[in-house]
Amino acid sequence: MPHPMRSPQSTPEITPRARTLTAGFVPSLNQGFVLIEEEESGAARSWDVWVEPFLSEPSFVEAWVSDAxxxxxxxxxxxxxxxxxxxxxxxxxxxxxxxxxxxxxxxxxxxxxxGRWIMRDGYIEAVGSTMWLGEKFFECVGKEGNGTGLDDDVLSISSPKHGILKIENKSGPFINVESSTIQNYLRSALYN
Known part of the structure; x- marks a missing residue:
C-alpha cells in the first residue's frame, strides 16, 4: 500500500527480484544503515526512487550504488x-x-x-558508480559539498535536493578493476 504522504510514482516498488537484506545500527561508529540488493540487474528500476525518501532526513549521510x-x-x-x-x-x-x-x-x-570500504566514525569511506552525499557526509569528511573540483568530463554532478550532491560515473557501474582509475580518482577527491 502506498505511503499516504507520497504519490505512487515516488514509492519504491518491491518485487521478488529486489530485496532489503540488512538494516541496522553500529553505535560505536554512529552509523545506521539500510542495504538493498537486487536479485537481477535492473530489478530496483530506479535507484533515485529508492533513495529519495532518505534524502530529506536530517541525519542522511550517504548512499551509493555498487555491484555486490x-x-x-x-x-x-x-x-x-x-x-x-x-x-x-x-x-x-x-x-x-x-x-x-x-x-x-x-x-x-x-x-x-x-572498491574497498572503510568504516569511519559517522560514515563509510566507499565509492559507487552513483552516489548521493548529504551535508552530514561533508561535515564528516571536512569538505565542501558543492562538487567543485570534480571532473565533469567523467562524472555527472547534480543536486536533486537542497543539501544533496549526486555524483554519477558517466561510464557506468563499477564491476571490475578496469574502472580503478575513476574509482581511485573519486576516492581521492572525496576523502583526501
Missing amino acids: EYDYWQNASDPLEFEAAGKSVDQLPLVSNGLPAPLDQMIVDTSSNP
Whole structure:
C-alpha cells in the first residue's frame, strides 16, 4: 500500500527480484544503515526512487550504488573465502591480521583495492558508480559539498535536493578493476 504522504510514482516498488537484506545500527561508529540488493540487474528500476525518501532526513549521510559481487571480492580478506569459491590468493598481496598467536594468520591486503570500504566514525569511506552525499557526509569528511573540483568530463554532478550532491560515473557501474582509475580518482577527491 502506498505511503499516504507520497504519490505512487515516488514509492519504491518491491518485487521478488529486489530485496532489503540488512538494516541496522553500529553505535560505536554512529552509523545506521539500510542495504538493498537486487536479485537481477535492473530489478530496483530506479535507484533515485529508492533513495529519495532518505534524502530529506536530517541525519542522511550517504548512499551509493555498487555491484555486490565486485564489492564482496574487493573487501574479502580471509583466504578461506577465496578457497571456498575456488579462487587463488597466490597473486594477491598478503599481510598479517595483527592478532596474537594462536589467532595470527596471513590475510589478503585490501587496503589498495579501489572498491574497498572503510568504516569511519559517522560514515563509510566507499565509492559507487552513483552516489548521493548529504551535508552530514561533508561535515564528516571536512569538505565542501558543492562538487567543485570534480571532473565533469567523467562524472555527472547534480543536486536533486537542497543539501544533496549526486555524483554519477558517466561510464557506468563499477564491476571490475578496469574502472580503478575513476574509482581511485573519486576516492581521492572525496576523502583526501
